[in-house]
Amino acid sequence: MYLTLSWRNLWRNKKRTLIAAASVFLAVLVAVVMRSMQIGSYAYMISSSVKFYTGYMQVQGNGYWENRSLNNSIMLDEKQQAEIAKIPHVTSVVPRLEAFSLVSFGKVTKVAQVTGVDPLVENNMTELKKRLVQGSYLTENPEGVLIAQGLADLLHVSVGDSVVLYGQGYHGVIAAAMLPVSGIVKFPIARMNNAMVFLTLTNAQDIFSTDGRITSLAVMLDDVRNQTAVFNALSSLVGDKYTLMTWEEMMPDLVQGIALDNASGLIMLIILYIVIAFGVFGTVMMMTTERAKEFGVLISVGMKRKRLIWVTTLETVFLAFLGAISGAAVSLAVITYFHYHPIPITGSAAPVFELLGVRPIFYFSTDPGLLINQALVVLLITLTTALYPLFFIKRLQPVQAMHG
Amino acid sequence: MPLIELHDLSKTYNTAAVPVQAVKNVSLQIEKQEFTAIVGPSGSGKTTLLNLIGGLDKPTGGSIFVEGKDIATLKANDLIDFRLHHIGFVFQAYNLIPVFTAKENVEFIMLLQGVSRAKREQRALELLESVGLGDKVNSFPPQLSGGQQQRVAVARALASRPSFVLADEPTANLDSHTAGALLDMMAQLNREYGMTFIFSTHDPRVIKRARRVVTLEDGAVKSDVRQNEGKRET
Numbered sequence: 001m002y003l004t005l006s007w008r009n010l011w012r013n014k015k016r017t018l019i020a021a022a023s024v025f026l027a028v029l030v031a032v033v034m035r036s037m038q039i040g041s042y043a044y045m046i047s048s049s050v051k052f053y054t055g056y057m058q059v060q061g062n063g064y065w066e067n068r069s070l071n072n073s074i075m076l077d078e079k080q081q082a083e084i085a086k087i088p089h090v091t092s093v094v095p096r097l098e099a100f101s102l103v104s105f106g107k108v109t110k111v112a113q114v115t116g117v118d119p120l121v122e123n124n125m126t127e128l129k130k131r132l133v134q135g136s137y138l139t140e141n142p143e144g145v146l147i148a149q150g151l152a153d154l155l156h157v158s159v160g161d162s163v164v165l166y167g168q169g170y171h172g173v174i175a176a177a178m179l180p181v182s183g184i185v186k187f188p189i190a191r192m193n194n195a196m197v198f199l200t201l202t203n204a205q206d207i208f209s210t211d212g213r214i215t216s217l218a219v220m221l222d223d224v225r226n227q228t229a230v231f232n233a234l235s236s237l238v239g240d241k242y243t244l245m246t247w248e249e250m251m252p253d254l255v256q257g258i259a260l261d262n263a264s265g266l267i268m269l270i271i272l273y274i275v276i277a278f279g280v281f282g283t284v285m286m287m288t289t290e291r292a293k294e295f296g297v298l299i300s301v302g303m304k305r306k307r308l309i310w311v312t313t314l315e316t317v318f319l320a321f322l323g324a325i326s327g328a329a330v331s332l333a334v335i336t337y338f339h340y341h342p343i344p345i346t347g348s349a350a351p352v353f354e355l356l357g358v359r360p361i362f363y364f365s366t367d368p369g370l371l372i373n374q375a376l377v378v379l380l381i382t383l384t385t386a387l388y389p390l391f392f393i394k395r396l397q398p399v400q401a402m403h404g
Numbered sequence: 405m406p407l408i409e410l411h412d413l414s415k416t417y418n419t420a421a422v423p424v425q426a427v428k429n430v431s432l433q434i435e436k437q438e439f440t441a442i443v444g445p446s447g448s449g450k451t452t453l454l455n456l457i458g459g460l461d462k463p464t465g466g467s468i469f470v471e472g473k474d475i476a477t478l479k480a481n482d483l484i485d486f487r488l489h490h491i492g493f494v495f496q497a498y499n500l501i502p503v504f505t506a507k508e509n510v511e512f513i514m515l516l517q518g519v520s521r522a523k524r525e526q527r528a529l530e531l532l533e534s535v536g537l538g539d540k541v542n543s544f545p546p547q548l549s550g551g552q553q554q555r556v557a558v559a560r561a562l563a564s565r566p567s568f569v570l571a572d573e574p575t576a577n578l579d580s581h582t583a584g585a586l587l588d589m590m591a592q593l594n595r596e597y598g599m600t601f602i603f604s605t606h607d608p609r610v611i612k613r614a615r616r617v618v619t620l621e622d623g624a625v626k627s628d629v630r631q632n633e634g635k636r637e638t
């Protein structure tokens with residue numbers, strides 16, 4: 001009977017209740033869709049950024065990130081690499097030997113980042129082959145090098161020419177080699193386009209006398225959500241023998257960009273929450289004050305305040321759930337739709353994305369946690385408005401209420 | 405033992421600039437099965453007196469015994485329970501829960517008392533029948549006339565099997581004819597079930613039907629007369 005009473009009380013003023021429920025509904029919808037797009041876009045930004053080069057995390061020698069010396073290179077044999085690849089949610093592990101050395105062609109000499117890669121594994125991760133603008137990939141030409149387009153222009157070198165690498169190998173051994181240019185690769189980022197040279201890992205290990213050693217092992221995951229789990233598993237596997245670098249540490253700019261955007265999103269959300277809170281509060285307040293006389297009568301005839309509070313709280317609960325559940329249901333439908341039919345980004349922003357090798361698309365996350373969180377927050381905000389009738393009834397003097 | 409005993413009861417309101425003594429040294433005994441009207445001009449203290457008897461307001465002097473119990477000793481929550489189990493209330497207006505049908509309104513008070521569903525329903529129907537609303541049990545208050553609403557309120561007041569019914573101007577919003585009919589019905593319940601009624605009123609036609617008339621003036625009892633003794637109304 002209490003439930004019936006609350007439910008019917010809720011519909012005393014249909015229009016008002018519907019408006020209040022609709023505002024809760026809209027709050028959930030807007031919050032979920034907005035967050036879904038933000039979180040989805042971050043995940044996409046992160047996944048395309050880490051795919052670009054660094055991976056979600058890297059196993060490195062202790063101190064390598066700071067001094068980039070071959071002396072901090074590490075020995076991770078195939079068995080160890082396979083063990084890391086077996087960690088749940090790890091999709092691939094990509095070994096590299098990175099070294100700085102001089103590259104000369106004719107009279108021109110430049111500093112380059114020479115990177116030894118496993119051609120197949122590397123291509124699976126970074127799609128290096130797709131960046132070829134000239135020549136052939138390392139799988140067809142394992143003896144050759146790929147030179148980034150900017151660097152090739154500076155050196156005036158083209159496919160078929162041979163360049164000289166000259167630098168320091170492991171423990172100060174001189175590293176020198178003359179290698180044919182088998183392909184030119186183009187990077188959208190100038191810093192890389194003017195500096196990168198790729199060759200096979202075995203070739204690089206030979207030239208720099210590192211004999212089976214690598215400087216880093218990049219790790220790719222199925223989803224950024226599983227990063228912590230993998231990080232923990234990997235940490236216990238490598239212990240403090242090696243250092244684990246996450247993409248956050250390797251790409252602080254990206255982290256900052258996301259944090260900034262996220263903060264502005266959260267501010268919008270908070271404003272939305274406040275607006276909704278006041279809207280619902282107004283309704284609950286009206287529903288309460290206009291019944292002061294009735295409450296007075298009920299307490300007079302012997303209804304305990306606690307029971308009356310229970311009835312009014314139930315009214316708010318009904319209102320909140322009505323809005324939140326329908327909001328969550330519709331949001332789920334909307335984000336699921338957009339997850340599979342993403343919205344293309346048009347206008348001036350589009351070319352920027354394309355330049356970075358990122359599809360210009362708004363991505364939507366279907367993370368159930370997001371839906372549940374937003375629905376819960378709105379639900380809780382709505383439920384706090386039940387405090388108004390609570391205090392109202394606690395302080396109600398039945399005699400005054402009936403005659404006031 | 406009288407049903408209700410008032411000893412030197414006073415109530416002074418200090419809320420206004422000048423303190424108002426709404427009830428002045430009232431001593432009164434009301435026996436079971438009485439049918440008492442509290443009358444007096446506006447502001448004479450009728451409502452205040454009924455509120456004190458009903459435990460809705462606290463006296464500033466004197467004491468109230470209901471069935472031998474000093475109600476001043478009850479704590480706030482116990483007082484609510486006391487009202488629920490011992491007193492039936494009929495107010496001038498806003499008596500009923502508008503989203504409940506007549507039957508549900510009557511049932512609700514029994515729900516608060518913890519009466520089982522089957523018993524509630526049965527008693528609600530019986531009571532509505534006895535106040536002449538057997539055909540309106542499923543109507544909502546807004547669909548009922550003012551007189552019918554007050555009848556439902558009386559049925560609800562009786563539903564809790566109280567020791568007595570307090571009714572503050574139950575007929576104030578009714579036309580004189582309807583008011584008379586409501587009073588006849590209350591008088592009938594008084595005769596048939598021996599239910600004690602204490603009601604306040606301005607209406608001479610209502611006063612006429614009482615068996616005891618307590619007249620207040622400036623908060624004090626001016627007269628206390630019995631009438632209609634042994635008389636049978638129609």
Ligand SMILES: Nc1ncnc2c1ncn2[C@@H]1O[C@H](COP(=O)(O)OP(=O)(O)OP(=O)(O)O)[C@@H](O)[C@H]1O
Nearest residue numbers: 417419420424426445446447448449450451452453
């Ligand atoms: N809550 C209050 N605060 C201050 N004064 C009050 C309060 N309630 C009643 N009074 C005063 O007490 C006196 C008695 O009021 P009461 O309402 O009991 O009279 P009444 O006989 O019921 O009048 P009416 O016939 O108009 O209903 C009046 O002077 C009134 O102004």
Ligand SMILES: [Mg+2]
Nearest residue numbers: 450451452573
């Ligand atoms: Mg009055």
